[in-house]
Amino acid sequence: MAGAATDHPLLGREIVGRIGALGAISETPENLTRIFLSPQHRAAAELLLSWMESAGMRAHLDAIGNVCGRYEGDRPGLPCLMLGSHYDTVRDAGKWDGPLGLVTAISCVADLNRRGRRLPFAIEVVGFADEEGVRFASTLLGSRAIAGTFDEAALGSRDEAGITMHQALSQFGLDPAHIGAAARARRELHGYVELHIEQGPVLEGLNLPVGVVTAISGATRLAVRLVGMAGHAGTVPMALRRDALAGAAECIVEIEEFCRTDPDGLVGTVGYIHAMPGATNVIPGQVSFTIDIRAAADAPRKLAVTDIVRQIETIAKRRKLTLQVDVTHENRTVPCAPWLKRQVAEAVAAEGYRVFELPSGAGHDGMAMIDIADVAMVFVRCRGGISHNPAEHVEEADADAGARVLLRLIENFLPRTGEAKAS
Ligand code: GLV
Ligand code: MN
Numbered sequence: 118m119a120g121a122a123t124d125h126p127l128l129g130r131e132i133v134g135r136i137g138a139l140g141a142i143s144e145t146p147e148n149l150t151r152i153f154l155s156p157q158h159r160a161a162a163e164l165l166l167s168w169m170e171s172a173g174m175r176a177h178l179d180a181i182g183n184v185c186g187r188y189e190g191d192r193p194g195l196p197c198l199m200l201g202s203h204y205d206t207v208r209d210a211g212k213w214d215g216p217l218g219l220v221t222a223i224s225c226v227a228d229l230n231r232r233g234r235r236l237p238f239a240i241e242v243v244g245f246a247d248e249e250g251v252r253f254a255s256t257l258l259g260s261r262a263i264a265g266t267f268d269e270a271a272l273g274s275r276d277e278a279g280i281t282m283h284q285a286l287s288q289f290g291l292d293p294a295h296i297g298a299a300a301r302a303r304r305e306l307h308g309y310v311e312l313h314i315e316q317g318p319v320l321e322g323l324n325l326p327v328g329v330v331t332a333i334s335g336a337t338r339l340a341v342r343l344v345g346m347a348g349h350a351g352t353v354p355m356a357l358r359r360d361a362l363a364g365a366a367e368c369i370v371e372i373e374e375f376c377r378t379d380p381d382g383l384v385g386t387v388g389y390i391h392a393m394p395g396a397t398n399v400i401p402g403q404v405s406f407t408i409d410i411r412a413a414a415d416a417p418r419k420l421a422v423t424d425i426v427r428q429i430e431t432i433a434k435r436r437k438l439t440l441q442v443d444v445t446h447e448n449r450t451v452p453c454a455p456w457l458k459r460q461v462a463e464a465v466a467a468e469g470y471r472v473f474e475l476p477s478g479a480g481h482d483g484m485a486m487i488d489i490a491d492v493a494m495v496f497v498r499c500r501g502g503i504s505h506n507p508a509e510h511v512e513e514a515d516a517d518a519g520a521r522v523l524l525r526l527i528e529n530f531l532p533r534t535g536e537a538k539a540s
């Protein structure tokens with residue numbers, strides 16, 4: 118591994134310790150699950166607030182559940198460089214997806230604070246409340262609230278237990294009427310930078326601890342409902358059945374085949390399926406499932422979504438199933454801003470690492486933040502490229518490398534106007 122050339126203290130140990138502490142806050146001790154607005158989500162928010170305060174930040178929870186910390190610059194009230202990542206998880210998650218970027222940003226601010234270092238801009242760190250979109254159909258709820266693009270209609274959406282987002286926010290102790298106040302203006306931000314685990318195998322394959330992200334791939338998520346006819350598993354002849362689950366199975370294999378043979382590197386996933394009434398001896402009458410389609414460019418993704426929906430329609434028609442398809446989420450591909458990406462690359466090089474650029478196949482809060490700020494990202498190598506899996510792992514040395522790069526970026530950061538003046 119390339120050596121580091123900085124005189125900053127090691128932050129990796131503190132980061133790994135905090136990742137462990139956050140990872141212990143889970144619905145079930147053996148499978149890390151920390152879903153938006155759950156009691157565990159609240160406990161994690163409290164811990165993050167305390168870390169922000171001890172790092173010298175003023176910290177508060179906003180009305181959607183984002184944990185927000187601010188470290189003033191050399192004068193109060195200056196525009197900020199915003200850093201952050203999310204603190205919700207998928208089900209049976211790894212510990213690093215989201216929290217790594219968040220605790221690294223807090224550790225960097227703590228280090229500045231210990232040295233009494235103030236910069237000609239403020240630093241804000243945000244722990245976004247919901248990036249994964251596990252509980253309600255919509256995603257990026259925290260960053261959309263900050264970007265001022267939160268859709269109030271989402272407050273009426275229900276989780277699996279029938280609880281609306283409005284009710285869940287109130288139970289969490291938040292006032293949904295104040296979500297609009299979480300929105301920030303473009304003039305308040307110099308930019309948004311997120312550090313995140315790569316969640317793929319590229320950096321490991323190249324033996325590099327960090328990478329510079331070029332763009333975040335766009336995504337479309339669909340909710341599909343197929344309705345056939347429930348019936349007796351012993352009496353209805355095969356030719357007379359309208360089995361919604363068998364229809365869904367055909368659709369799923371079709372989606373896999375479509376994406377596998379696509380030349381543009383399209384990826385498609387059916388990650389959730391629910392069959393009703395759900396008994397061994399009953400032909401399934403109704404099935405709901407989700408589809409997640411992603412590609413590095415928008416045009417092939419959109420074309421693929423159209424083609425896939427057409428194929429599902431054909432399958433449903435042939436099997437005499439009623440079909441409903443709803444788009445639950447759509448995000449365009451977000452390019453990282455060249456001027457900000459260059460500063461990330463300079464920080465990587467200054468720390469003694471080879472600069473390597475790569476796109477992000479995973480979604481990130483930058484997809485919402487792009488509406489109010491230029492965006493850049495730093496990736497940190499993860500073991501085996503494994504993510505959304507309890508085996509997700511980052512070595513302490515790589516967490517430290519990521520922190521050094523982020524700290525170097527912060528301390529050398531030139532807001533865009535300053536940069537324009539200098540060139
Ligand atoms: C978030 O992790 C996503 O890419 O779905
Ligand atoms: Mn993430």
Ligand code: MN
Pocket residue numbers: 207214249505
């Ligand atoms: Mn994730």
